[in-house]
Structure formats: C-alpha cells, structure tokens
Amino acid sequence: MTDTNNNEATADEIVERNFADRTPEDQEAFLTQTWCNACQAVDLGMVEPKEYELNGVIIVEGKCAKCGEVSLTEVADESTDGEWEDER
Ligand SMILES: [Zn+2]
Numbered sequence: 001m002t003d004t005n006n007n008e009a010t011a012d013e014i015v016e017r018n019f020a021d022r023t024p025e026d027q028e029a030f031l032t033q034t035w036c037n038a039c040q041a042v043d044l045g046m047v048e049p050k051e052y053e054l055n056g057v058i059i060v061e062g063k064c065a066k067c068g069e070v071s072l073t074e075v076a077d078e079s080t081d082g083e084w085e086d087e088r
Helices: 024-032
Strands: 012-018 046-054 059-062 070-075
Touching: 024 046, 024 059
Parallel strands: none
Antiparallel strands: 012 046, 046 059, 059 070
C-alpha cells in the first residue's frame, strides 16, 4: 500500500466547491426548493448543504430537513444562464 500516488484509484473526479460563496438568495433557494425521494414531497427543505463538482456536473448535496435522507441537486451549467455580471 502506498498513499503517495493513488490518483488512479479514483474513477470519479470530485472538485470541492464552496456553497457559502453563493448569494444568499441562491442558498435560500437551494435550501427550500427541494425534492425528497424518501418523503416523496417537494420543498421540505434541507440542511447541511455541501457543494461539489463531479465529472463536470455541479452538485449541491444536503439532508432532507424532515427525514434526514441525503438529497442531491444537480445545478444547471452556470456559464449558460447569462446571469453572471462579472465574468472575467
Ligand atoms: Zn425526506
């Protein structure tokens, strides 16, 4: 076992992102506009949000505020929605 070079063991590329970098409005929307597979209900809310990129897809992950099941939200490509004012 060596832990100096284990890149090949990782099939999926995960890039951590910072959910807290989103605007308060964005965060609010993610935390309230949810779908829970376990509860089969919308807008129950979620807690403990995390954001990361998996193979080029941005995902916000949290836990259902009601039942605690993990809920994943895929975020639409932010470069195509035209709402970003300070692109470099
Ligand atoms: Zn739930």
